[in-house]
Amino acid sequence: MATRAPDRSTAVSRHRSERLSRQLAHRLDVKASPYAYVAPFLLLFCAFGLFPLVYTAWVSLHEWTLLSDVHKFVGLDNFTFLLGDSYFWNATFNTLSIGLVSTVPQLLLAIWLAHLLNRPLRAQTLFRVTLLLPNVTSVVAVVVIFSQLFGRDYGLINWVLSWFGVGAIDWNAGTATSHVAISTMIMWRWTGYNALLFLAAMQAVPRELYEAATIDGASGFKQLRKITIPMIKPTIVFVVITSTIGAMQVVAEPLLFGTYSPTGGPDRQYQTLALFIYENFTKLDFGYASAISWMMFVFIVIIAGVNYLLTRRSGGNIT
Incomplete structure (x- = not known):
C-alpha cells in the first residue's frame, strides 16, 4: 500500500499537467488563430500597400528624377508649387x-x-x-x-x-x-x-x-x-x-x-x-x-x- 501513493500522486499531477496544456493550447488557438489567418493579408498589405504609401510620401519631399543620382530634399516645395x-x-x-x-x-x-x-x-x-x-x-x-x-x-x-x-x-x-x-x-x-x-x-x-x-x-x-x-x-x-x-x-x-x-x-x-x-x-x-x-x-x-x-x-x- 505504501508504494501506490506516489504512483497515484504522479498520475494526478500528470493529468493536471495535460489538462493545463490543453487549456493553454485552446487559449492560444482562440487568441492567436485569427491573427494567423489574417497574417498573409497583412504581410501583403505592408509590402504592396503600406510601404509604397510611406515611400511615396518620402519621395514627394524631394526633387527626385530618374536622370540624377542626387535626390535633393526640398520639404513641402512640391506641394506648394502644386497648389499654384x-x-x-x-x-x-x-x-x-x-x-x-x-x-x-x-x-x-x-x-x-x-x-x-x-x-x-x-x-x-x-x-x-x-x-x-x-x-x-x-x-x-x-x-x-x-x-x-x-x-x-x-x-x-x-x-x-x-x-x-x-x-x-x-x-x-x-x-x-x-x-x-x-x-x-x-x-x-x-x-x-x-x-x-x-x-x-x-x-x-x-x-x-x-x-x-x-x-x-x-x-x-x-x-x-x-x-x-x-x-x-x-x-x-x-x-x-x-x-x-x-x-x-x-x-x-x-x-x-x-x-x-x-x-x-x-x-x-x-x-x-x-x-x-x-x-x-x-x-x-x-x-x-x-x-x-x-x-x-x-x-x-x-x-x-x-x-x-x-x-x-x-x-x-x-x-
Missing part, C-alpha cells in the same frame, strides 16, 4: 465632374435594375449574368467601341441625334461633351456590377414586409422608397464609397479616349488626376508626381468620408 499649378486644379475639376456625372446616375440605375430583378421573373439567372458581362469586358475594348460610337462624323450617337435636328457633336473637343462620353463608358461598365450588389442585399429583406405593404396598397415605387432602400442602407454606403474611390482613380477611359495622350486632349479638357500623375511620371519627375498622388489620396479620403456621413444620415427608417 493650374493644370492640377484643372485635373481636379475634371475628376470631380466625371465622377459626379458617372456615379449618381449609375447608382440610381443600379438600384432600379436590382429592384426589377428582385421580382419573380423568367430567366433570372440569364439577366443577372448579362448584367455582369460589361464589367468583365476589357476596358480597352470598351473604350475603343465607345470612341467609335461617339465619333463626330460616323458615330452612332451623332446619327441618332441627327433625327432630332442636332448637328454633329465633336465629343472629344469640348469639356462637357467629353465628360459625358467618358462617364457613359464608366456607367456601362459598372452599373450592372453594382446592381448585383444591391440585388444581393435585397434578397435578404424579409418578404413579409413587401406582402404587408402590398396588402396596404403600397405601389412598387413606394415599397422601394419605404422598405427596400432603408433596409439595404449598409450596402448603399459601401457602394457609394467604392464608386467614389473608383471615380477618383479613373485613368484608362480618358487615356484611351481620342488622343491616347496623358494630357487628356489638346486643351486638357478631360485630363483626370490619375492622368496628371501619369504625365509627370512620363516626364521622370517622380517627386512632383508623388506629391500629386498624395493630394489625390487626401481628396479620396475626404470625399469618401463626406459620402459616408451623408449616406448614413439619409434613408431613414421604415415608416
Whole structure:
C-alpha cells in the first residue's frame, strides 16, 4: 500500500499537467488563430500597400528624377508649387465632374435594375449574368467601341441625334461633351456590377414586409422608397464609397479616349488626376508626381468620408 501513493500522486499531477496544456493550447488557438489567418493579408498589405504609401510620401519631399543620382530634399516645395499649378486644379475639376456625372446616375440605375430583378421573373439567372458581362469586358475594348460610337462624323450617337435636328457633336473637343462620353463608358461598365450588389442585399429583406405593404396598397415605387432602400442602407454606403474611390482613380477611359495622350486632349479638357500623375511620371519627375498622388489620396479620403456621413444620415427608417 505504501508504494501506490506516489504512483497515484504522479498520475494526478500528470493529468493536471495535460489538462493545463490543453487549456493553454485552446487559449492560444482562440487568441492567436485569427491573427494567423489574417497574417498573409497583412504581410501583403505592408509590402504592396503600406510601404509604397510611406515611400511615396518620402519621395514627394524631394526633387527626385530618374536622370540624377542626387535626390535633393526640398520639404513641402512640391506641394506648394502644386497648389499654384493650374493644370492640377484643372485635373481636379475634371475628376470631380466625371465622377459626379458617372456615379449618381449609375447608382440610381443600379438600384432600379436590382429592384426589377428582385421580382419573380423568367430567366433570372440569364439577366443577372448579362448584367455582369460589361464589367468583365476589357476596358480597352470598351473604350475603343465607345470612341467609335461617339465619333463626330460616323458615330452612332451623332446619327441618332441627327433625327432630332442636332448637328454633329465633336465629343472629344469640348469639356462637357467629353465628360459625358467618358462617364457613359464608366456607367456601362459598372452599373450592372453594382446592381448585383444591391440585388444581393435585397434578397435578404424579409418578404413579409413587401406582402404587408402590398396588402396596404403600397405601389412598387413606394415599397422601394419605404422598405427596400432603408433596409439595404449598409450596402448603399459601401457602394457609394467604392464608386467614389473608383471615380477618383479613373485613368484608362480618358487615356484611351481620342488622343491616347496623358494630357487628356489638346486643351486638357478631360485630363483626370490619375492622368496628371501619369504625365509627370512620363516626364521622370517622380517627386512632383508623388506629391500629386498624395493630394489625390487626401481628396479620396475626404470625399469618401463626406459620402459616408451623408449616406448614413439619409434613408431613414421604415415608416
